[in-house]
Amino acid sequence: MGYGVDAIINPEGSLEILSQREVNELCSTRTGGLYETFRRCCLAVLNSGSAVDDTRSALEAHPDFDVRLVQNERGVKIEIINAPSRAFVDGRMIRGIREHLSSVLRDMLYVENEIRRSGRFELTNSASLTDAVFSILRNSRIVRAGRAPPLAVCWGGHSISREEYDYTKKVGYELGLRGFNVCTGCGPGAMKGPMKGATIGHAKQRFRNGRYIGISEPGIIAAESPNPIVNDLVIMPDIEKRLEAFVRLGHVFVVFPGGVGTAEEILYLLGILMHPDNQKLPFPVVLTGPAPSEGYFREFVGFIEATLGKPVAARLCVIIDDPAAVARTMREQAERVMGYREREDEAYYFNWPLRLSLEFQLPFHANHESMAKLALHRDQPPHQLASNLRRAFAGIVAGNVKDEGMRLVEEHGPFEIHGDKAVVEPLDALLRAFVAQQRMRLPGQAYLPCYRLVT
Numbered sequence: 039m040g041y042g043v044d045a046i047i048n049p050e051g052s053l054e055i056l057s058q059r060e061v062n063e064l065c066s067t068r069t070g071g072l073y074e075t076f077r078r079c080c081l082a083v084l085n086s087g088s089a090v091d092d093t094r095s096a097l098e099a100h101p102d103f104d105v106r107l108v109q110n111e112r113g114v115k116i117e118i119i120n121a122p123s124r125a126f127v128d129g130r131m132i133r134g135i136r137e138h139l140s141s142v143l144r145d146m147l148y149v150e151n152e153i154r155r156s157g158r159f160e161l162t163n164s165a166s167l168t169d170a171v172f173s174i175l176r177n178s179r180i181v182r183a184g185r186a187p188p189l190a191v192c193w194g195g196h197s198i199s200r201e202e203y204d205y206t207k208k209v210g211y212e213l214g215l216r217g218f219n220v221c222t223g224c225g226p227g228a229m230k231g232p233m234k235g236a237t238i239g240h241a242k243q244r245f246r247n248g249r250y251i252g253i254s255e256p257g258i259i260a261a262e263s264p265n266p267i268v269n270d271l272v273i274m275p276d277i278e279k280r281l282e283a284f285v286r287l288g289h290v291f292v293v294f295p296g297g298v299g300t301a302e303e304i305l306y307l308l309g310i311l312m313h314p315d316n317q318k319l320p321f322p323v324v325l326t327g328p329a330p331s332e333g334y335f336r337e338f339v340g341f342i343e344a345t346l347g348k349p350v351a352a353r354l355c356v357i358i359d360d361p362a363a364v365a366r367t368m369r370e371q372a373e374r375v376m377g378y379r380e381r382e383d384e385a386y387y388f389n390w391p392l393r394l395s396l397e398f399q400l401p402f403h404a405n406h407e408s409m410a411k412l413a414l415h416r417d418q419p420p421h422q423l424a425s426n427l428r429r430a431f432a433g434i435v436a437g438n439v440k441d442e443g444m445r446l447v448e449e450h451g452p453f454e455i456h457g458d459k460a461v462v463e464p465l466d467a468l469l470r471a472f473v474a475q476q477r478m479r480l481p482g483q484a485y486l487p488c489y490r491l492v493t
Contacts (some may be wrong), residue, residue, distance in 0.1 A: 045118045045131050046108070049140045060147055075256045076146050079273060080105045082259040083138040084118070084125040086266055116143065138264055138271050141178065145273040148177045153275065167399045171274070171282045172388060178272040180251060180287065185386045188372035189251070190218040191288035193303045194228020195296025196262055197477055205328040205361065206231030206294050212365030213292075214239020214248070218372070221287060223280075224252025224271060225262025228294040233267040251287070255280045261439035276401045277432060281306050286389045289375045290368040291323045295331045297477035298438065301338070301468070302431035304354075306398060308346065309424030311353055315393035320378050322355075322371035329359040337471050344464040345427065346420045397425045404433035404443055406450055409489075414457025414465070423461070430455055430465070437488025438478060444488070452490040462493045 081103050104119040116139060118131075125135045153159055153170050160166040175181045190213050194206060210220060210232030220236045222229035233250040240248040252268035255277055264271055274280040281303065293304060304325075311321060325335050335356050342351040357364050379386055402408065412426045412433075433453055436443030447453065455462070469489075472478055478485040 043118075043121045043123050043126055045121060045126070047116050047118065047131060047136050047139065049114065049116060049143055060151070072146065072150055076142065077103070077105050079142045079146070079256055079259055080116075080118070080139055082254075082263045083135055083142060083271075084121045085260075086125070086135060086138075086263045132266075134266055134269070138268070141271040142273055145174065145178060148174060149273075149275050152177070162396075162400070164394060164396045164399055167279070167396075168282065168286070168390075168394065171279050171286060174274060174279070175272060175283060175287070175388075178270070180270055180272050180283075181387045183387065185376070187217045187219050187245075187249075188289040188369075188376065189221050189249075189287055190232070190290050190292055190368060190372075191221045191284050192228065192232040192292045192294065193223065193284075193296065193300055194231075194294030195300050195477055196225050196227035196229065197297060197479055198227045198295055199330075201328050202295050202331060203227060203231050205326075205331075205359075207235035208361040209292060209294075209326060209364050210235025211239045212361045213368065214245070215243060216365050216369045217243065217245060218290075218365075218368065219249040219251070221249075221251040221253065221284065223258075223262060223299075224254050224264045224268050226265055228296060228300075229262065230265040230267065231294075232292070233265065237267060253280050253283050257436070257440050257442075260441075278399050278401050282394060282399060285310060285392060285394075287387070288389075289372045291321075292364060292368065293323065293325045295327045295334050295477070297472045298431045298434045298469070302428050302435060304338070304342075305424050305428040305431065308342070308350055308353060309398060309421045309428060310392065310394055312346075312350060312419075312421040312424065313393050313395060319389075319391060320371065320375045321392075322368065322375070323353065324355045324357055324364055324367060326357045326361075326364045327359075332358045334471070334475065337468060341464045341468045345416075345461050346424055350420055350424075395421065395425070397422070398428075402429045402432055404429075404436040404453070405446055406453055409433045409453040409455055412455060412457070414455065414461045416458065416460055427461075427465070434469075434489050447488045452488055454490050454492050456492045459493045462491050466491050 081100055100122065102120040106117040108115045108117050125131055153174065159170045161170065206228045213220065214236035220233050222232060236248060249270055250267050251270040252264050253272055253274060254262065254264065255274045257277065259273065274283055291307065293300065307323060310316060327335060339351050339354060339356065357367065376386065384391060412430055414426055414430065437447045437453055473485055
């Protein structure tokens, strides 16, 4: 694999003209800030298809990589310096990667200028945070008015077995045959498989406008570079807005085997569904995998029963080793969702009625203090315990693959997670299973825990 390719490209869409201030912000050579976020996201896009699964390794592998904006009379160009050669074919940048770079530029500018600086959004208010999520998605043209084909949100791990990966493709194929568009976290593994399968299903049905939506955020994108099938990429400001974008956009949810990131996503979903205002909203969730993954789901459902209770676990439908049954169930449930929204005169493209408590929307900054303060005990409403468990898994994700989290663990030791035995013991059993099944890192890579459980 070669490195050191330089290129100059033209942004697409409405980004040809930028103000001098916008150019200066994105091209500042000061450490950190908007420039560094922009640089990391661009490198992640250019590194699509790599086998690296942590942010720091991706950055350290390309220390001389740089990106600049060049302003001239005809507009602005993106200058790429020392880019991975995998992003080019015969000296020309792959078109999909060029489009993803434009998406990064678009979202970086919009979030900074229209969300953070404009004063239009109160980012400690629940309704205003939802408006901010909607505005980012609308600006990226992810949300489109009218009744489009149903969107299946597919979650699952980047570190999965070949059999599990092939299974995600089969489910995606069955979904594609039934006209579903697909939305994932945009990375490899269970985020790529459903999209790859859906492309074949769409092709067989001559469905020519398939959408493969990838939703990422700056802290995770380098560890989960956008896979090449994504044709609609959006970079949300943080993990909480990324998760809210998923639940507002999706009509049905399919969850494949995964690790701590997938557990975080499921707990986020369950915490929302436990809110009394959401009890009557149709919100289908199916957990599925090949036959060898049945034990994984049994362990996870057992963890939910032990910590949040059997009624909460009952919200999860498990279908093992039957891709067609998954897709048929999702088709039936999608019609139920669409029918409900039509009767209630609600938007098809954004789930406005879904109620999110503020604790599911405010960014959680994982560090030793915040992780140690998490309330992991049964003496609280189940949705609050789900929120705190979700944050515990988010902290482990940060310690596993995010640059800041990894550095904190190296400098101060593992994050300590405190809680009652009734919660911590099932959590410990689940995490040990993830490690044994190599769900914390890519297969073949050793895993050193970034956490310590304390009762």
